[in-house]
Amino acid sequence: MDTAFVIQQLIFGITLGCLYSLIAIGYTMVYGVIRLINFAHGDLLMVAAYIGFFGIVIYHLPWPVAFGISILLTAALGILIDRGAYKPLRDSPRISALITAIGVSFLLENLGIVIIGGRPKSFPRPSLFEGDLQFDQLILPYLSLWVLGITVMLLTLVLLIVHRTRVGMAMRALSRDFETVRLMGVDVDRVISFTFVLGSSLAAVGGIFWCMKYPAVEPFMGVIPGLKAFVAAVLGGIGSVSGAALGGLLLGLAEVLIVAIQPEWSGYRDAVAFTILIAILLTRPTGIMGEELPK
C-alpha cells in the first residue's frame, strides 16, 4: 500500500463523489423547497442520458448541441412532472406526494422499457473528455478533472442563486413557511417550477457525465445513482445544498476506499455506505450540515 496507490484511489473517489454530489444537489433543492423527496430524480438522469444518446448517435448532432438539448428537455420534463403529478397534491398529506413520486419514477422507467427497450446502449464520449494525464504511476483522467470542475462550478452557481437572487430568496422563504409566502403575494408555483428546472438540469448534467464515465444507458440506470444521491443528500443534511455536495463527496470516497483498502469487503460496498448513513442519522438526525431540529 504505497502513497501513489492511495492518491490514485482518492482521485477515483473524488470523481465518483462529485457525480453523486451533482445529483444530490438537485434532490436536496426540491426537498428544501416543497419538502418532497422526488424519487423520480434518478430517472430524470436516465432520460437526460437517453436524449443525449439519441442526439449524438441517431441525429448526429454535435455533442454540445445534443447535451444542451438534453439539459433543456430534462428541465422541461421536470416542470411537467411537477405540474402534472405534484402540484395537484400540494395541499395533501406529504405521504401522498411521496407515493406519487415513486409512481412517477416507475412510470419513467417502464416508459423507457416500452419505448426504447431494456438492452443497454453505449454512450459516446466526445474526444474532449478522452485521455488522461500521467505522472509516474498516477493516472489522472481528463474526465475526472471535468467532473470536478463542473461540480464546483455548478455548486457555486446554485449557492449564488439561492443566496444572492430574488428567486433564491423566495425559495429560502418557501422552505421556511409556505403559507405565509403565498399570502405575501409571491407566485409560489413559479418559484417551485424554477426549483424543478434547476434540480432537473443538475440531474441532466449528472446523468450525462455519469454516462460518459460508465457508458451503459438503460432504463434502470438511474435507480442506483438516484439512491446513492439520496443517501448523500441525507448524509449532508437534506435541504442543504453544500451539505449535499459534501455528502456526495464523502460517500464516493468511502465507497472507493473501502474496496481499494479492504478488497475482501468489496461485496459490502453498499452495506458500508448505508451503515455510515445509519450511524450519521443516529448521532445527528439532521445530517452533517442540516439545521438543528427545533427543541
Place this chain on the structure above:
Amino acid sequence: MLKLVSMLSLLCLGFAAASWASQPIVIGAYLPMTGGVASYGQMAWSGITVAKKMEPDVLGRTVDVRLVDTKSDKVDAANAVSRLIERDKVVAIIGEMISGNTIAGSDHAERSAIPMVSPTATNPIVTQNKKYIFRVCFIDPDQGRIAAKLAKDQLGAKTAALIYDISQDYCVALASFFKNEFTALGGKILAETKFKTGDRDFTPQVSRIKSVNPDIIYAPIYYTECALIAKQAREMGLNKPILTGDGAQAPELLSLGGSAVEDVYFTAHFHKDMINTTRGKKFLEQYKKETGKELDAFSAMAADAYFIILDAIKRAGSDDSKKIREALATTKDFEGVTGAITIKPDGNPIKAMVVNKVKDGAFVYVTTIKP
C-alpha cells in the same frame, strides 16, 4: 328417444374430442426481457420465435409459446413460473437464461411436475436433485476447468486475478471452479475482487488488480459489467488479457466495450461457424431471413430448448407433463442447432464447448473442445 340422446351425446363427445385436438399445446417461456441481462432474453426470444416458425406444430396440434418477462430478477422469475403454471397451464417451460433466476424459478416447476429446459443456466445447482429440470448447455465445473487450462496452456498465464459479481450464483461458482483448477495446475491467484450487479464503478477493484500485476484477469461475469470493467481497465493502463465465460457473448459486450474488449477470450456454448447439423444449417438460414441478423449463441441455445421439448412431446405422443419429462430424460443424439444433444440422467447434456475471442469488433471462433 334414448337412441337419439345417446347419438347426440356421442356427437357432442366427438366435437369435444375434435376441439381438444385442435387446441394448441402451450409451452411457457420465462426470460429476462428487461433489466440487467435483457440481451439474453431478447436474443433467446427471437431464437424461439424463429424456431417456432420452422417447426410450428407437434402431434398435429399447433404450438403456442407464452412469454413472461422476469426483469432479470430472481423474485420476478419465481413469480413468472407460477403464473405460467397456474394461469397459462403450460405443459413445459423454457427458461431462464441465467443460473440465479433459474434456481429461483425451478422450485415451483419441480413441485408442480412441469418439465423445464434452461437454454443457458450453467450453474451445477440448477438441475441438482431435481427431476423435472433440464438444460441444453454445459455446466460450470467443466467451463471453469477448461478456462483454467486455456489460461495456463494457451495464454501462458502463471498468475491470475479474479473479478466477479457476488450477487450471481453463476459468477461466484464459476470463479471458484476456475480458482480450484488453476491452482491445481500450479497457477497462483493473486487477487480476488468482487462487486454487485448494478455497480458501475470498478476503479478500486481494477486498481487493486493492477497493483498485483497478474498475467491474466479472469472475469466470469455478464456482458455489461464485463464491457465496463474492460473499458475501465484499459483506461487505467491495465492491458493484461481478459478471459471470461459464456455470459460475455452478447452484442452489447462489443458495443459498450468498443476497442477495450479486443482480444477478450471466452468459453462459450456456440459459434455459428461450428454448425454441423442439418437442423442447424436450416435454422441459420431461416434466422438470417427472418431477423436479418447473424445467428448468436443465445438465440441458438433457446431454439434448441424449444426443439428438444417438441421432440420430447413427439416421442411421448402426448402433452402430459410427466410423459414429456420421461421423454426429455431419454433424449439421445438429438440433432439440435448447436450440435448433437444427449441428456444424462442428472438432467445435464453432454455438450461440446467452444472457445471464442473478440477480434476487430466481432466474435471469432477459436476452437471446439469435445466433452
